[in-house]
Amino acid sequence: MAITGLPGGRAASVPLMGHETEPTMFELSVAGRSAAQLRTTGVPTRSLVDMVGAAHVKDEPVALSDLSERDLVGHFTRLSHRQFSVDLGAYPLGSCTMKYNPKFCDAVAADPALNGVHPGAPATLTQGWLELLVDLEEKLCAITGMAAATLQPAAGAAGELTGLLLMRAYHASRGEDRRRVIIPDSAHGTNPASVTLGGYEVTTVPSNERGLVDLEALRGALGPDVAGIMLTNPNTVGLFEEEITEIATAVHDAGGLLYYDGANLNAIVGVVRPGDMGFDIVHMNLHKTFATPHGGGGPGAGPVAVSARLADFLPGPKATRVADGTFDWVAPAQSIGRVHGWHGNAMVLARALAYIDVHGGDGLTRVAQHAVLNANWLRRRLADTLPAAYDRPCMHEAVLSATALKAATGVRGLDVAKALLDEGFHSPTVYFPLIVDEALMFEPTETESPQTLEALAQAVERIVARADTEADELHHSPHHTPVSRVDEARAARHLIATEDAAAR
Amino acid sequence: MADYLPHTDEEVHDMLDFLGLDSLEHLFAHIPAAVRLSGGLDIEPGLSEPDVAAIFAGYGEANAARANAMTCFAGAGAYDHEVPAVVKALGSRSEFVTAYTPYQPEVAQGVLQAIFEYQTLISRLAGLPIANASLYDGATALVEALNMAGGATKRSRMYVSAGVHPHWRAVARTFAAGTGHEIVEVPLVDGLTQWGSVDTSDAAAIVAAYPNYLGVVEDLSDARALASAAGGLFIVAGDPVAAGVLKSAGDWGADVFLGEGQPFGTPLAFGGPYLGLFACTMDQVRRLPGRIVGETLDSNGRRSFVTTLRAREQDIRREKATSNVCTNQTLMAVTAAIQLGWLGTSGLRDVATRCAEGAHYLFDAVTAIEGVEAVSSQAFLREFALRLPRRASDVIADMAASGVLAGVAASTLAPAGDPSLEGIENVLLVAVTEKRTRVELDAYADLLRKAVA
Numbered sequence: 001m002a003i004t005g006l007p008g009g010r011a012a013s014v015p016l017m018g019h020e021t022e023p024t025m026f027e028l029s030v031a032g033r034s035a036a037q038l039r040t041t042g043v044p045t046r047s048l049v050d051m052v053g054a055a056h057v058k059d060e061p062v063a064l065s066d067l068s069e070r071d072l073v074g075h076f077t078r079l080s081h082r083q084f085s086v087d088l089g090a091y092p093l094g095s096c097t098m099k100y101n102p103k104f105c106d107a108v109a110a111d112p113a114l115n116g117v118h119p120g121a122p123a124t125l126t127q128g129w130l131e132l133l134v135d136l137e138e139k140l141c142a143i144t145g146m147a148a149a150t151l152q153p154a155a156g157a158a159g160e161l162t163g164l165l166l167m168r169a170y171h172a173s174r175g176e177d178r179r180r181v182i183i184p185d186s187a188h189g190t191n192p193a194s195v196t197l198g199g200y201e202v203t204t205v206p207s208n209e210r211g212l213v214d215l216e217a218l219r220g221a222l223g224p225d226v227a228g229i230m231l232t233n234p235n236t237v238g239l240f241e242e243e244i245t246e247i248a249t250a251v252h253d254a255g256g257l258l259y260y261d262g263a264n265l266n267a268i269v270g271v272v273r274p275g276d277m278g279f280d281i282v283h284m285n286l287h288k289t290f291a292t293p294h295g296g297g298g299p300g301a302g303p304v305a306v307s308a309r310l311a312d313f314l315p316g317p318k319a320t321r322v323a324d325g326t327f328d329w330v331a332p333a334q335s336i337g338r339v340h341g342w343h344g345n346a347m348v349l350a351r352a353l354a355y356i357d358v359h360g361g362d363g364l365t366r367v368a369q370h371a372v373l374n375a376n377w378l379r380r381r382l383a384d385t386l387p388a389a390y391d392r393p394c395m396h397e398a399v400l401s402a403t404a405l406k407a408a409t410g411v412r413g414l415d416v417a418k419a420l421l422d423e424g425f426h427s428p429t430v431y432f433p434l435i436v437d438e439a440l441m442f443e444p445t446e447t448e449s450p451q452t453l454e455a456l457a458q459a460v461e462r463i464v465a466r467a468d469t470e471a472d473e474l475h476h477s478p479h480h481t482p483v484s485r486v487d488e489a490r491a492a493r494h495l496i497a498t499e500d501a502a503a504r
Numbered sequence: 505m506a507d508y509l510p511h512t513d514e515e516v517h518d519m520l521d522f523l524g525l526d527s528l529e530h531l532f533a534h535i536p537a538a539v540r541l542s543g544g545l546d547i548e549p550g551l552s553e554p555d556v557a558a559i560f561a562g563y564g565e566a567n568a569a570r571a572n573a574m575t576c577f578a579g580a581g582a583y584d585h586e587v588p589a590v591v592k593a594l595g596s597r598s599e600f601v602t603a604y605t606p607y608q609p610e611v612a613q614g615v616l617q618a619i620f621e622y623q624t625l626i627s628r629l630a631g632l633p634i635a636n637a638s639l640y641d642g643a644t645a646l647v648e649a650l651n652m653a654g655g656a657t658k659r660s661r662m663y664v665s666a667g668v669h670p671h672w673r674a675v676a677r678t679f680a681a682g683t684g685h686e687i688v689e690v691p692l693v694d695g696l697t698q699w700g701s702v703d704t705s706d707a708a709a710i711v712a713a714y715p716n717y718l719g720v721v722e723d724l725s726d727a728r729a730l731a732s733a734a735g736g737l738f739i740v741a742g743d744p745v746a747a748g749v750l751k752s753a754g755d756w757g758a759d760v761f762l763g764e765g766q767p768f769g770t771p772l773a774f775g776g777p778y779l780g781l782f783a784c785t786m787d788q789v790r791r792l793p794g795r796i797v798g799e800t801l802d803s804n805g806r807r808s809f810v811t812t813l814r815a816r817e818q819d820i821r822r823e824k825a826t827s828n829v830c831t832n833q834t835l836m837a838v839t840a841a842i843q844l845g846w847l848g849t850s851g852l853r854d855v856a857t858r859c860a861e862g863a864h865y866l867f868d869a870v871t872a873i874e875g876v877e878a879v880s881s882q883a884f885l886r887e888f889a890l891r892l893p894r895r896a897s898d899v900i901a902d903m904a905a906s907g908v909l910a911g912v913a914a915s916t917l918a919p920a921g922d923p924s925l926e927g928i929e930n931v932l933l934v935a936v937t938e939k940r941t942r943v944e945l946d947a948y949a950d951l952l953r954k955a956v957a
Contacts (some may be wrong), residue, residue, distance in 0.1 A: 012611070014807065018613075018614075019807055020679075022613075022808075023621070024621055024624075025621050025841070025845050026621070026624065029652075031849075033846065033848065034647035034849075034850050034851055035590070035845075035846045035851070036588075036847045036848060036850075036855075037588070037639060038586060038851075038938050039586065039853065039938065039939050039941065040941075041531075041938070041941040041942060041945070042937075042939075042942035043858065043861050043862045043865050043941070043942045043943055043945065044861065045857075045861060046860070046861050046864060048529070048749055048857060048860065051860050051861075051864050051883070051885070052721050052860070052883045052884070052885055053721070053883050056721050056723075056750050056883070057610050057749060057751070058749055058750060058751050058752065058755070059749065061726070061748060061850070061852070062747065062748060062761070063628065064625060064628070064844050064845070064847065064848055064849045064852060065625075065844070065845050065848065066848040066849055066850075067846075069590055069846070071513075072590065072594070072845045072846055073590060073593075074562040075845070076594045076597070076618070076842055076845075077594070077841050078730065079613070079615075079617055080597045080599035080600060080614050080817065081614070082611075082614040082617070083599040083600065083603055083611070083612060083613065083614025083615055084603060084608070085598055085599045085600075085601070085603040085608075086602040086603070087596075087599070087601075091604070091707075093604060093607070096604050098604060100508055101601070101602050102553075104553045104556070104557075106601075107557075108556075111560065111561075111564050112570060112572055113563075113564025113565065113567055113570040113571070113573075113775075114560070114563065114564055114567070114570075115560075115771045115772070115773045116571020116572065116771060116772055117567050117569055117570055117571070117772060117773075117774045118576055118578040118582060118772045118909060118912075119578075119772065119774050119775030120578050120580050120581075120582065120916065120917070121578060121912075122569075122603075122867055122897060122900060122901070122913070124568070124901065125569035125574075125909070126565055126567050126568075126569055126774070127562065127564035127566040127568075128566030128570075129567055129774050131563060131566060132560075132563045139547055139802065142545055142547050143545060145541075145742040147941055151833055153617040154644065154777070154830060154833075155640065155829075155830065155831040155832070156830065157778060157828040157831070158640060160828065161679070161682065161828060165678065165679070165682055168681060168682065169519065169681070171655065174773070178916050181918040182667075184796040184806035188819070189690040189817075189818040189820070189821075189822050189825070190817035192818075192823035192825075193818035193821070193822060193823060193825040193827065193828035194828040196823045196825075196826055196828075196829075197651070197679070197682050198682040199682040200682075202822075202823045206632045212913070217795070240534060240535050242534060242535070244536070244539060245539060246843075247890065264808055270537055270544060270545045270703050271532055271535070271540065272532075272535060272541055273541055276541065277539045287831065293601045293602050293836050294602065294603065294604040294605070294831070294837060295601055295603075295835030295836075296571060296600050296603045296605070296606070296612075296834040296835055297603075297604060297605035297615070297637070297795065297832055297834035298607065298640075298777070298831040298832040298833045298835065299776070299777030299831075299835060300831040301777075308751055315678070336678055336681065337674055337677055338643070338674040338675045339644075339667070339677065339773065340640070340643060340644070340674060340675065340676055340680075340775075341641040341642055341644070341671050341764070341778065342582065342641075342671065342774070342776055342778075343775045343776065344775070344776055345776035345777040346773055346774035346775055347773045347774070347776065347777060348777060350560070355770075356547065356844075357550070357559060357643075358507070358551060358556050359550045359558040360547055360548055360550030360551065361544050361545035361546065361547035361548065361549065362550060363507040363549075364547070365545065365739065366507060366528075366543060366691040367507070367509070369517045369531060370511060370516075372532070373516065373519055373520070373523075373528060376520075376523055376524065376531060376675030377522060380708075381522075381523060392534075393531070393533075393534055405795070412805050416612070421608060421611050425702050426608065426611065427607075427608050440526050440894060444787045446509055447508055447509065448510070448513045449510035449515075450510075450511065450519060463953075468717070469860060471736060476803065477737055478611075480806055481610040481611050482611065483609065483613055483804075483806055483808040484610065484801040484803045484804050484806075485802060486609045486800050486801070486802045486803075486808040487801050487802070487803070487808075488810055490592065490800045490801060491798035491799065492798070492813055492814075493790070493798035494800075495798055495812065495813065496798055496799040496800075496818070497620070497627075497634050497635070497796050497797065497798050497799075497812070498620070498624040498627045498628075498633070498634065499620075499621070500624065500627065500800055501634075501657055504691070
């Protein structure tokens with residue numbers, strides 16, 4: 001075919017990333033320097049001891065880092081040059097949906113008419129924000145096929161725990177004490193951690209040889225003490241749970257609820273709705289599907305949408321359209337309470353709504369189609385190099401396995417992932433899901449071009465071709481990144497988590 | 505129709521051809537027809553960016569309390585501090601904004617080192633030896649601290665001062681439904697926590713606020729002594745700006761410091777994303793929630809940074825993890841490090857001092873108004889609570905008409921019936937930052953005088 005791996009698909013500037021070790025801001029500090037410039041207020045000065053009493057005043061101010069503005073800019077700019085990002089190059093990190101983050105959405109969020117609004121200002125003075133939140137809730141409900149949603153949870157894991165507390169409140173309202181939540185063995189680690197914090201016990205069900213939930217095992221695990229099941233669909237192996245209707249029926253027949261982990265919603269947005277699959281509770285990671293930037297590890301947002309029978313339990317107060325067409329904060333009748341200090345990660349919510357509005361219903365469907373197209377193309381393209389863990393059509397992620405490569409050459413999945421960094425690509429997710437040996441989970445996302453995918457495939461081919469003769473070099477890759485492999489064991493053994501612990 | 509997809513129609517055709525498929529829909533052929541959506545989403549077609557910008561301008565215009573339209577005296581955990589151009593510029597660098605969790609340290613030294621510097625700054629402000637890489641916000645940081653105390657003591661009763669922000673206490677109650685913790689709120693009288701009013705001998709945690717949400721700076725010695733007597737953790741929910749001049753949580757003997765980091769470079773942002781601060785003693789490090797960055801060496805002996813003590817975390821430990829947190833608020837943590845680098849030692853002290861000077865100047869002016877009283881007679885730093893002769897929400901509405909956001913009505917934070925505040929409908933929380941000028945403070949007092957006349 002005509003697609004070639006043109007330059008530019010990879011992060012061509014990787015060899016230029018900062019190789020010099022950067023001093024810390026404390027090492028750059030010179031006592032007496034300062035960059036701060038504060039407003040001239042004309043307010044009379046007063047002594048702190050007068051104001052708060054000597055018992056409370058610190059003898060010496062806390063030593064921070066004293067820098068000129070120029071040095072501050074130099075330091076953080078040099079640090080930024082030691083950092084890979086979506087803007088720099090392809091980031092096929094499976095499970096994380098590292099798609100391009102439209103600059104437009106950042107611009108929307110930078111508007112002081114939105115980001116300069118105090119969260120404690122009354123509803124009458126913040127009608128625009130309340131309307132924005134209501135509009136977003138309605139659109140998220142349309143996307144998920146649910147009746148109502150809370151926008152408070154700050155990330156996916158917070159959404160999961162919120163969902164489990166909703167499950168708990170629902171069962172309690174029916175006078176039922178259910179103790180267990182079922183999770184497939186392929187689930188994200190946040191799922192079992194959230195179940196414990198939700199006050200439930202985890203029951204794990206195995207996957208079958210096709211990488212899907214084993215329906216018979218699930219039926220065997222169900223019982224009157226099961227509160228529900230948490231599922232990711234498509235699952236973390238990148239496959240659609242084709243028996244979802246049978247799963248939903250079995251869980252509902254046992255009186256349980258179905259929780260949808262929205263980590264993989266990008267694969268099905270506009271194609272399948274969790275509500276139509278029988279799910280009762282759905283969390284969405286807006287920083288994945290709706291392209292809000294990941295920020296080096298947050299902020300995200302994890303709204304939770306629910307079916308009608310759970311709507312009264314949602315966290316509150318919620319932005320609500322009231323009778324006269326204005327907006328107010330209203331607590332659902334049997335609300336579980338607040339799950340965030342204010343109203344959720346509002347600026348992330350605004351970015352997601354802007355993304356939804358630009359795409360519209362038609363554009364969101366194309367997002368899923370192209371995400372799945374890219375993943376399947378990459379899976380097929382690499383079939384002879386690194387086979388897929390399950391040889392069948394995948395959704396938005398291609399989970400490949402380096403088992404054969406390792407057996408033949410000793411080169412592991414981790415080595416391939418690290419060597420890709422030298423090739424100018426971010427690594428895929430490695431060793432997850434846990435049920436796949438030597439897993440390499442590629443999620444190209446819909447925003448990478450065919451040329452980038454071809455360049456990525458060629459890079460993987462080059463690495464695998466080197467495995468026979470250059471295994472040792474691959475074990476020690478990457479070689480051209482700002483630092484080489486780091487000693488993680490040393491970091492844990494001699495914990496140095498602050499400059500002061502380093503005691504230079 | 506607008507999107508950010510690169511594929512041409514010809515490329516889509518070629519790629520489908522490579523897969524042996526006729527159409528994009530065929531990619532989903534293995535999904536049972538019964539659950540597939542027919543007819544597409546019930547969402548309007550896509551719009552161009554300028555068209556969406558016009559919609560968002562409408563949302564903005566409907567916010568009467570937007571920045572530049574109103575002078576902000578609202579606080580209650582969210583403060584209108586200076587965020588200079590240099591902090592905005594560095595904090596919006598796309599290398600920080602569009603990266604994810606530093607799973608590959610070889611290409612993530614930028615974020616990792618910035619977090620290491622952030623951890624150092626928060627540790628120093630807390631007066632405690634270790635801080636994590638951030639949590640969602642102050643409220644959820646409180647929940648994590650209570651979970652830590654539950655794990656450390658194998659007890660479930662948490663004694664929380666009613667001086668802790670009402671929303672944070674509400675969040676703690678919500679999550680206690682899952683953990684089985686019992687949250688016992690210890691009331692305030694004249695702004696001071698009545699620790700002597702309860703038996704705390706079975707405490708997993710004693711939680712004090714410093715300053716508390718009414719602005720009062722409480723002596724924490726009694727609370728510390730009760731925690732020691734009970735063998736529970738002493739947890740201080742502190743204002744990080746106050747930490748620039750007041751005794752640190754560590755000075756008061758805290759086991760855990762937590763707080764809301766929004767004042768360090770994050771805009772008001774209608775409440776989020778903010779920044780959950782968390783620091784503790786080394787005794788509790790194995791129970792520390794969330795990510796921790798540690799220093800190490802690379803294979804060439806160069807200083808490097810990496811996420812460490814990973815065995816605590818959900819993706820390794822699963823149902824036995826110390827917390828379920830995964831994505832946190834890294835960008836806000838990096839921004840906080842930049843803002844604190846801009847402020848420096850003297851700058852943070854100046855900000856805290858100027859906030860206090862402005863607050864005391866305004867307090868003197870408004871408490872001289874007939875009918876306006878201080879809720880507490882105790883010392884405060886940068887915010888205070890007033891009891892007005894009218895409903896606080898009505899006064900806020902009146903003053904808003906003159907372009908001043910007078911504060912936060914206490915009744916909107918704490919539901920009616922909070923035993924710590926009589927006549928809560930008339931209580932107004934007022935905060936002053938280093939941005940407020942004497943002219944603005946004088947104008948505030950004049951407007952309040954008219955509003956209560």
